[in-house]
Amino acid sequence: MNQPTTMAARLGCSDCGLHAICLPEGVTEGGLARLDRLTRQRSTYQRGDTVFRQGQPFNALYVVRSGAVRVALGDAHGGQQVLGFRLPGEILGIDALLDDSHRTDATALERTTICEVPFDRLEELFHQVPELQPKMMRELGREVASAQEHVLAMGRQQALERVAMFLRSLLERYDRLSRPTDCLRLPMGRSDIACYLGLAVETVSRALGRMEENGVLSASGRHLRIFRRDLLDALCMVDGVGDRRRN
Secondary structure (H helix, E strand, O other), X not given: OOOOEEOOOOOOHHHOOOHHHHOOOOOOHHHHHHHHHHOOEEEEEOOOOEEEOOOOEOOEEEEEEEOOEEEEEEOOOOOEEEEEEEOOOOEEOHXXXXXXXXXXXXXXXXXXXXXXXXXXXXXXXXXXXXXXXXXXXXXXXXXXXXXXHHHHHHOOOOHHHHHHHHHHHHHHHHHXXXXXXXXXXXXXXXXXXXXXXXXOHHHHHHHHHHHHHOOOEEEEOOEEEEOXXXXXXXXXXXXXXXXXXXX
8 A cells, every 4th residue: 555645734623725615614723723723734645545454443533635535345255345535525434433444445446635633632623723623514414425425326217217327416516616617527447337336337438428429428438518407407317307406
């Protein structure tokens, strides 16, 4: 396993472009300074590096600062089921709160920077920066909502609907980051998307091909150009009723 690189020059929370997303409104400069002191380190992972492994003792929460991370669950036969993907501003390791042990593997999909917050200091952090506690509760809610969306997508009979729901959710998350969503590069490959949606890689490719034929988007490798988000939304419909859940 490759070791992450600890950033030599620490950039504080106040200097981070994710300030408005990662942190709640109203945090004072003093609160930011305390948060910086309690954040253990900011490490950079290269593509394929492991952030944590299933069964590893839990001692910190991780916040993606840049890049993307795949979260997967391994089985006894060496296979893996992709459970989700974490983008900048999103938290890793919440599932380990259950029994102080990581229940999943987290792997960098590209060059990724992560902030690490020691869990044994989290109570102190909530006391010193009380605005963070409701923010954490919302992140827990977001984790549950993401899992519910995955179950909903897996329940769709049509592969086209599953892929459309995945892309719509991803675009909404990039909207939250104020990033352009008409042209984007997917951090994950089609094999990861297929594993996440319970489909064959060829099926994902065919679904994207159908979207191209219908003028929804164009796809070239990991690069997507979205032409009609309204048509993408229409592909997520069930029995004529729109799925109104949003990330």
